[in-house]
Amino acid sequence: MSLGRKVTLNTGATIPQLGFGTWQSEPGQVGEAVYEALKAGYRHLDLATIYQNQKEVAVGIQRAFKDIPGLKREDLFITSKLWNNQHRPEVVEAALDECLAELGLDYLDLYLIHWPVAFEKGDKLFPTAESSNGVVIDNDVSLVDTWKALLKLPKSKVRSVGVSNFTIEYLEGIIKATGVVPAVNQIERHPRLQQPELIAYAKEKGIHITAYSAFGNNNVGEPLLINTPEAKKIAEQVAKRTGKTVTGANVILAWSQVGGHSVIPKSVTPSRIAQNFQEVELTPEEIAEVDALGKNRRRFNRPYNLYTPNWDINVFGEPEEQGAKYKVNIGCGTSLIILENPAVNAVISVNLYERTDGIAPHSVPLTTFNVSCNCWQVVDLTVSSMEMSTPTFAIYGTIIHSLSLTDLQIQENTLVLVKSGKIHSLDSPVSTDHVPTILRDRGYTDPVPVRYLERSQFLIPGFVDTHNHAPQWAQRGIGRGISLLDWLDKVTFAHEAKFKDPAYARRMYSSCVSGFLKQGITTASYYGSKHGDASKILAEVCLELGQRALVGKCNMNRHAPGWYSDESAESSLNETRDFLDHISRLDPGHDLVQPVLTPRFAISCEEHLLRRLGDLAAENPWMPIQTHFNEARDEMEFTKSLFPGFRNEADLYESMGLLNSRSILAHCIFLQDEEMTRLRDLGCGIAHCPISNTCMSVYMVAPIREYLRRGIKVGLGTDSGGGFSSSMLEVMKHAFLVSNARQTSTDGKDASLSLAECFFLATLGGAQVCGLGERIGNFTVGKEFDALVIDGVVDDGVMAPVEDEDGIGIVFEKFLMTGDDRNIVGVFVGGRTVRERA
Numbered sequence: 026m027s028l029g030r031k032v033t034l035n036t037g038a039t040i041p042q043l044g045f046g047t048w049q050s051e052p053g054q055v056g057e058a059v060y061e062a063l064k065a066g067y068r069h070l071d072l073a074t075i076y077q078n079q080k081e082v083a084v085g086i087q088r089a090f091k092d093i094p095g096l097k098r099e100d101l102f103i104t105s106k107l108w109n110n111q112h113r114p115e116v117v118e119a120a121l122d123e124c125l126a127e128l129g130l131d132y133l134d135l136y137l138i139h140w141p142v143a144f145e146k147g148d149k150l151f152p153t154a155e156s157s158n159g160v161v162i163d164n165d166v167s168l169v170d171t172w173k174a175l176l177k178l179p180k181s182k183v184r185s186v187g188v189s190n191f192t193i194e195y196l197e198g199i200i201k202a203t204g205v206v207p208a209v210n211q212i213e214r215h216p217r218l219q220q221p222e223l224i225a226y227a228k229e230k231g232i233h234i235t236a237y238s239a240f241g242n243n244n245v246g247e248p249l250l251i252n253t254p255e256a257k258k259i260a261e262q263v264a265k266r267t268g269k270t271v272t273g274a275n276v277i278l279a280w281s282q283v284g285g286h287s288v289i290p291k292s293v294t295p296s297r298i299a300q301n302f303q304e305v306e307l308t309p310e311e312i313a314e315v316d317a318l319g320k321n322r323r324r325f326n327r328p329y330n331l332y333t334p335n336w337d338i339n340v341f342g343e344p345e346e347q348g349a350k351y352k353v354n355i356g357c358g359t360s361l362i363i364l365e366n367p368a369v370n371a372v373i374s375v376n377l378y379e380r381t382d383g384i385a386p387h388s389v390p391l392t393t394f395n396v397s398c399n400c401w402q403v404v405d406l407t408v409s410s411m412e413m414s415t416p417t418f419a420i421y422g423t424i425i426h427s428l429s430l431t432d433l434q435i436q437e438n439t440l441v442l443v444k445s446g447k448i449h450s451l452d453s454p455v456s457t458d459h460v461p462t463i464l465r466d467r468g469y470t471d472p473v474p475v476r477y478l479e480r481s482q483f484l485i486p487g488f489v490d491t492h493n494h495a496p497q498w499a500q501r502g503i504g505r506g507i508s509l510l511d512w513l514d515k516v517t518f519a520h521e522a523k524f525k526d527p528a529y530a531r532r533m534y535s536s537c538v539s540g541f542l543k544q545g546i547t548t549a550s551y552y553g554s555k556h557g558d559a560s561k562i563l564a565e566v567c568l569e570l571g572q573r574a575l576v577g578k579c580n581m582n583r584h585a586p587g588w589y590s591d592e593s594a595e596s597s598l599n600e601t602r603d604f605l606d607h608i609s610r611l612d613p614g615h616d617l618v619q620p621v622l623t624p625r626f627a628i629s630c631e632e633h634l635l636r637r638l639g640d641l642a643a644e645n646p647w648m649p650i651q652t653h654f655n656e657a658r659d660e661m662e663f664t665k666s667l668f669p670g671f672r673n674e675a676d677l678y679e680s681m682g683l684l685n686s687r688s689i690l691a692h693c694i695f696l697q698d699e700e701m702t703r704l705r706d707l708g709c710g711i712a713h714c715p716i717s718n719t720c721m722s723v724y725m726v727a728p729i730r731e732y733l734r735r736g737i738k739v740g741l742g743t744d745s746g747g748g749f750s751s752s753m754l755e756v757m758k759h760a761f762l763v764s765n766a767r768q769t770s771t772d773g774k775d776a777s778l779s780l781a782e783c784f785f786l787a788t789l790g791g792a793q794v795c796g797l798g799e800r801i802g803n804f805t806v807g808k809e810f811d812a813l814v815i816d817g818v819v820d821d822g823v824m825a826p827v828e829d830e831d832g833i834g835i836v837f838e839k840f841l842m843t844g845d846d847r848n849i850v851g852v853f854v855g856g857r858t859v860r861e862r863a
């Protein structure tokens with residue numbers, strides 16, 4: 026029998042590792058074969074439009090539904106593939122519809138881009154021109170274009186999307202451009218083409234690998250791998266060891282799944298279909314014997330010079346493909362350098378153009394610089410999207426931002442000019458007629474792209490989340506109404522422990538960071554898990570997706586289960602140092618990502634560890650520090666019992682060298698008078714997290730008005746997962762609500778926070794708490810352009826409707842109180858668009 030193993034994709038769907046393939050299964054046989062496979066127990070079917078047999082496959086599936094008791098659509102995992110003449114974005118959904126119609130299905134479990142090669146769009150599966158004997162390549166549509174189109178496909182029609190025959194370079198390109206990691210890469214893989222680099226890359230990114238041509242290929246006159254004497258010998262050994270009938274095919278199929286991959290053998294012979302399903306497990310020695318079959322590397326499926334009609338394109342970058350005319354058009358960050366006025370040995374001027382649409386270079390040069398050159402050349406440069414210089418552009422419309430706690434500015438008819446990621450100038454009010462003159466006055470003779478906001482739109486600074494536990498992304502909403510320490514023990518540690526697995530970490534962090542960006546959080550101060558490696562991945566994901574972030578490896582060497590605790594103070598420190606080095610190498614200027622020292626809280630750190638972290642803080646006088654501080658009564662009492670020699674938590678952390686103007690102190694519910702004075706004098710910041718504070722066993726309200734009155738810096742935090750919401754709009758509302766409760770409980774002494782004050786705390790206040798007040802938080806000239814385009818009128822939103830008589834102040838209030846991420850239609854970080862709602 027099959028071992029019935031399934032693995033989880035990065036979309037959360039599960040895929041059976043042993044599947045059934047239909048490539049090269051003739052119509053007339055394939056329907057029967059699929060039916061036999063389903064009867065034998067296969068539940069994963071691999072199909073494709075180009076196999077031209079899907080209508081018959083459909084018959085086999087329907088017959089199986091009738092004959093196999095209890096078999097339902099949701100029991101099957103069905104993959105199909107977009108063919109090469111369907112890459113143009115405008116035809117992708119229609120192609121899927123056609124595929125579903127052929128199969129008689131409502132949805133696919135997985136839809137793949139079959140090849141990183143686009144053919145001319147149209148009815149012909151292999152379009153050819155009279156002038157050549159090869160297929161017509163359409164190199165004006167890029168992989169990024171097609172991938173984006175797949176990402177837009179409705180979930181109702183396809184559950185997961187992925188790619189096939191993609192190299193690392195192509196995967197990198199589409200991930201960098203969209204931030205979305207394909208669920209699957211289906212590749213030729215067998216002992217003679219093991220592809221270790223691609224496998225390692227996929228593991229790190231959380232991409233599942235499905236192997237096709239696992240037995241080799243019988244089109245080329247070479248024996249299938251399963252029929253080689255070596256495979257047969259291993260099969261005999263396994264048969265002897267297990268007492269089962271074992272074929273070479275069983276051996277190769279078992280080998281193919283090592284590492285969690287899936288494999289899709291094809292057969293139309295019922296006995297073989299059934300025998301392939303009799304799975305075996307190999308010992309490490311047997312696996313090594315199969316590995317050894319790979320001595321003579323062989324790729325069987327290379328379109329250039331192998332397929333008929335020929336594909337004149339270099340897909341895998343292998344020596345055999347060097348003569349190909351075309352290279353794959355990846356799309357992301359592919360820029361053209363066009364040399365102007367070239368002269369031998371002269372310094373010449375170069376314009377770097379961004380290729381924005383995959384069709385033609387954008388007409389606006391991103392930047393101009395000089396190089397020495399001694400020949401004519403046009404160079405194709407590949408630059409990652411983050412490395413690419415940010416374009417100059419302007420936005421015209423209403424801007425809303427805070428200059429201070431009490432000064433909210435609503436400025437209509439404003440022109441914001443953004444250059445090199447920063448706010449170059451801000452003119453207000455100006456009429457649209459004057460925009461060209463202003464840009465000329467600023468020295469722009471070439472056209473600068475200007476985005477004119479619509480009447481329902483306005484610009485606000487990006488939100489700053491001062492307290493966020495990235496590894497709690499999947500546990501949001503779990504475990505309310507219990508005490509903090511119980512919640513950590515019963516819910517949280519087990520969730521965070523999963524980040525030991527880098528593939529899980531990458532998958533979860535990609536989802537988390539893009540989820541926060543979508544909600545307008547352009548800066549987050551993240552606690553990682555205790556794992557240094559996973560925390561590095563978190564920082565990498567922030568960089569890749571373009572989010573500004575403080576990222577910390579959580580220090581915790583006691584009062585947590587052994588399976589989720591740093592081994593010792595020393596190992597905790599070593600891992601932290603290694604983590605800091607890594608981040609400094611990743612982003613040496615801390616332009617986007619910087620490390621933050623993160624002792625979880627005093628309960629989880631021995632005194633020695635706290636002191637040594639204090640030393641690290643002193644050695645790195647720029648580095649922020651974050652911890653939980655006076656969050657709950659049980660936590661405070663336990664801390665006191667562990668550190669009886671200190672008057673309070675402020676005294677404790679200050680003595681350890683962890684309290685200064687770089688400290689971000691989460692919660693601060695119960696501060697003694699002396700502590701408030703110390704926080705103010707030392708310039709510490711408070712991360713106010715009203716959602717989690719009101720979700721535990723006790724309803725806790727931090728006296729924010731008092732802190733503000735005393736001049737202590739305050740920002741807002743989602744505290745996502747302790748807080749159930751990852752939306753700063755929700756946090757602002759809660760901040761208002763709990764301040765209202767506080768107003769009542771203090772008989773009006775602590776006035777509630779106004780909406781404008783909450784907005785300040787979510788933007789500039791948060792930036793100040795994170796030590797970024799000079800760089801972001803509002804639209805002061807010279808600051809980096811971290812901004813959100815808000816639209817009060819979106820088709821699919823639920824914000825209170827904007828009425829004709831509503832002034833912009835009312836629209837803003839409606840957005841803060843009733844809007845959500847659907848109203849956030851554009852997100853910029855450092856002048857780069859990191860999110861755009863279609």
Ligand SMILES: Nc1nc2[nH]cnc2c(=O)[nH]1
Binds near residue numbers: 625626717
């Ligand atoms: N809210 C919250 N408080 C903590 N104190 C220590 N760890 C945590 C945590 O993960 N969340």
